[in-house]
Amino acid sequence: MKKIIVTGALGHIGSKLIRDLPDYLENPEITMIDNLTTQRFSSLFNLPRHNYTFYLKDILEDDLDQIFKKSDVVVHLAALTEATTSIDQPEEYERVNYLGTKKILELCKKHSVKMIHFSSTSIYGTKKKIVDENCDKEDIKPQSPYASTKLKEELLVQNYFNKKNVKTKTLRLGSICGTSPGMRFHAAISKFCFQASIGQPLSVWETALNQKRPFLSLNDATRAIAFVIKNNLFDGGVFNVVTSNFSVKEIIQIIKKYEPKVQIKLVKSKIMNELSYEVSSKKIQKKGFIFSKNLDDRIKDTINLFKSIEN
Numbered sequence: 001m002k003k004i005i006v007t008g009a010l011g012h013i014g015s016k017l018i019r020d021l022p023d024y025l026e027n028p029e030i031t032m033i034d035n036l037t038t039q040r041f042s043s044l045f046n047l048p049r050h051n052y053t054f055y056l057k058d059i060l061e062d063d064l065d066q067i068f069k070k071s072d073v074v075v076h077l078a079a080l081t082e083a084t085t086s087i088d089q090p091e092e093y094e095r096v097n098y099l100g101t102k103k104i105l106e107l108c109k110k111h112s113v114k115m116i117h118f119s120s121t122s123i124y125g126t127k128k129k130i131v132d133e134n135c136d137k138e139d140i141k142p143q144s145p146y147a148s149t150k151l152k153e154e155l156l157v158q159n160y161f162n163k164k165n166v167k168t169k170t171l172r173l174g175s176i177c178g179t180s181p182g183m184r185f186h187a188a189i190s191k192f193c194f195q196a197s198i199g200q201p202l203s204v205w206e207t208a209l210n211q212k213r214p215f216l217s218l219n220d221a222t223r224a225i226a227f228v229i230k231n232n233l234f235d236g237g238v239f240n241v242v243t244s245n246f247s248v249k250e251i252i253q254i255i256k257k258y259e260p261k262v263q264i265k266l267v268k269s270k271i272m273n274e275l276s277y278e279v280s281s282k283k284i285q286k287k288g289f290i291f292s293k294n295l296d297d298r299i300k301d302t303i304n305l306f307k308s309i310e311n
């Protein structure tokens with residue numbers, strides 16, 4: 001039986017992960033930590049019968065020694081996660097994301113806990129058609145303070161692996177698509193699904209229609225986390241985790257299958273740019289991980305959240 005800590009357990013990814021892990025791992029003991037700043041109490045509603053413990057704690061402010069003492073793996077999801085708001089609060093993003101990761105790494109070192117760290121495919125910034133984990137240095141160009149802190153965290157995690165003997169794996173996730181009890185609607189696909197469902201035009205960044213970007217089914221995200229734990233892939237390396245690369249135009253075509261009347265409105269954003277690229281996830285696939293075929297079902301699930309139920 002593995003004892004697993006999930007920080008940020010009540011967030012978009014965490015709230016699905018805590019429900020999925022018992023299906024993927026043999027009888028895991030799941031310890032959830034979240035400071036509830038984002039008020040996602042709903043993530044704790046109706047949890048299935050399982051070995052769960054929840055701690056209302058802040059990863060930076062609170063003493064987590066007793067929790068780490070008894071654990072095998074930490075899935076470190078706690079973070080501030082909106083690229084757009086990070087422009088106005090770069091110091092707070094640095095504090096929670098970078099210093100928060102540092103605190104978790106120190107606890108891992110002290111208590112010999114393995115760590116899954118989460119970065120983002122938004123650390124890439126290139127005009128190349130496709131990039132992978134071995135890309136040139138110049139293809140890594142974060143376009144927001146959020147993405148910059150993610151890159152800085154990656155370097156710190158590598159340092160703890162190389163010099164302080166902490167067993168780690170970094171997952172660079174594509175933009176998440178899929179439903180969970182603690183889901184948010186600020187990222188592209190979820191926001192478009194919501195706008196389409198309430199009959200509003202989709203607010204598409206002026207530059208974005210034909211730009212390709214990497215997306216990740218939430219189901220693939222939680223399976224990938226379990227895959228790393230199950231196969232003990234804590235080799236200090238990085239995996240891109242991406243289901244499909246799409247342009248916004250292609251995403252809108254999928255949304256139109258379920259909401260045919262959808263309109264778009266072009267808007268400006270402080271973090272829009274002219275870059276278009278795809279991110280390869282062949283490295284994790286070579287280890288045996290299989291992604292879903294497409295994102296259609298996740299988009300359908302999201303739109304269906306806003307449909308009334310017959311009977």
Ligand SMILES: NC(=O)c1ccc[n+]([C@@H]2O[C@H](COP(=O)([O-])OP(=O)(O)OC[C@H]3O[C@@H](n4cnc5c(N)ncnc54)[C@H](O)[C@@H]3O)[C@@H](O)[C@H]2O)c1
Binds near residue numbers: 079176182
């Ligand atoms: N969602 C995506 O599209 C996406 C894409 C790439 C990478 N990621 C990464 O995955 C991780 C999780 O993302 P998410 O979408 O689930 O985020 P989220 O914002 O939905 O959840 C983060 C959770 O962390 C908690 N939290 C924040 N600060 C905390 C603190 N100091 N102490 C304790 N809890 C704290 C919040 O209350 C929240 O419940 C993040 O590292 C994010 O950068 C997410």
